[in-house]
Amino acid sequence: MYIIYGGTGGIGAALARRLARSGARLHLVARDPARLKALAQETGASFTAGDVLDAELFARVAADAPGPLAGLAYAVGSINLKPLSKLTESDFLADFRLNALGAAAAVRAALPGLKAGEGTPAVVLFSTVAVQQGFPAHASVAMAKGAVEGLTRALAAELAPKLRVNAVAPSLTRTPLAAALTSNEQMAGAIAQLHPLQRLGDPEDVASLAQYLLSGEAGWITGQIIAVDGGRSTLRNRG
Numbered sequence: 467m468y469i470i471y472g473g474t475g476g477i478g479a480a481l482a483r484r485l486a487r488s489g490a491r492l493h494l495v496a497r498d499p500a501r502l503k504a505l506a507q508e509t510g511a512s513f514t515a516g517d518v519l520d521a522e523l524f525a526r527v528a529a530d531a532p533g534p535l536a537g538l539a540y541a542v543g544s545i546n547l548k549p550l551s552k553l554t555e556s557d558f559l560a561d562f563r564l565n566a567l568g569a570a571a572a573v574r575a576a577l578p579g580l581k582a583g584e585g586t587p588a589v590v591l592f593s594t595v596a597v598q599q600g601f602p603a604h605a606s607v608a609m610a611k612g613a614v615e616g617l618t619r620a621l622a623a624e625l626a627p628k629l630r631v632n633a634v635a636p637s638l639t640r641t642p643l644a645a646a647l648t649s650n651e652q653m654a655g656a657i658a659q660l661h662p663l664q665r666l667g668d669p670e671d672v673a674s675l676a677q678y679l680l681s682g683e684a685g686w687i688t689g690q691i692i693a694v695d696g697g698r699s700t701l702r703n704r705g
């Protein structure tokens with residue numbers, strides 16, 4: 467069984483559908499029970515409804531999905547874009563709790579189930595292109611996701627050889643999280659042109675790598691932060 471936090475989101479639901487099609491059993495976690503119920507019906511998943519900002523959620527998930535587990539993905543996140551002068555301490559702390567502390571707590575609660583899993587179970591976390599490449603107005607999310615990258619490497623070292631831990635770092639991907647930036651087609655087109663591959667990400671672009679990292683096919687990959695970003699983080703754009 468795989469636990470997917472944020473399993474009803476753009477990327478999380480694409481991952482859930484892919485894993486379900488491959489015959490995997492799933493346990494989904496998110497706040498909205500109606501969306502959870504609908505996707506659970508479609509994929510045969512079980513689910514826990516709750517907020518990762520409530521510390522009690524993680525024990526409930528562990529009770530609902532005790533394992534043995536094949537893997538865990540933490541596809542919860544935020545895009546809170548403001549210049550430094552507008553960011554409050556509570557903005558920074560909220561992004562850190564949602565993206566980084568939530569991921570650490572989710573993995574900690576799942577450890578007994580993961581350690582009981584067959585072979586080498588895997589954890590997949592989500593960073594962002596904005597850690598590798600600096601962008602204006604991204605201080606809070608870049609700090610929080612930078613912590614996710616550190617967590618990925620630290621846990622990969624600590625939990626080897628039984629578990630693998632990797633992260634996926636997407637650029638702008640068409641999901642509800644990114645709607646403020648992608649729903650205006652003119653703005654979306656302008657951002658797409660900033661990518662060497664000249665388009666925005668699709669949830670399937672990101673979910674396919676997450677599925678691979680969760681699978682035994684990636685059995686010798688751990689401690690890696692892998693970009694799915696149309697070349698944005700590492701390539702000079704044309705022009």
Ligand SMILES: NC(=O)c1ccc[n+]([C@@H]2O[C@H](COP(=O)([O-])OP(=O)(O)OC[C@H]3O[C@@H](n4cnc5c(N)ncnc54)[C@H](OP(=O)(O)O)[C@@H]3O)[C@@H](O)[C@H]2O)c1
Nearest residue numbers: 472474475476477496497498517518542543592639641643
């Ligand atoms: N989309 C992008 O452009 C982009 C770029 C870089 C990185 N990422 C990262 O990729 C990952 C997936 O993002 P996405 O675009 O798929 O996001 P999304 O479409 O907004 O989905 C987020 C998921 O997390 C759940 N969620 C949100 N807040 C929660 C909370 N407080 N407690 C429990 N569940 C919560 C949502 O369901 P409920 O609302 O029902 O709780 C939903 O299932 C995130 O880590 C994000 O930071 C995305």
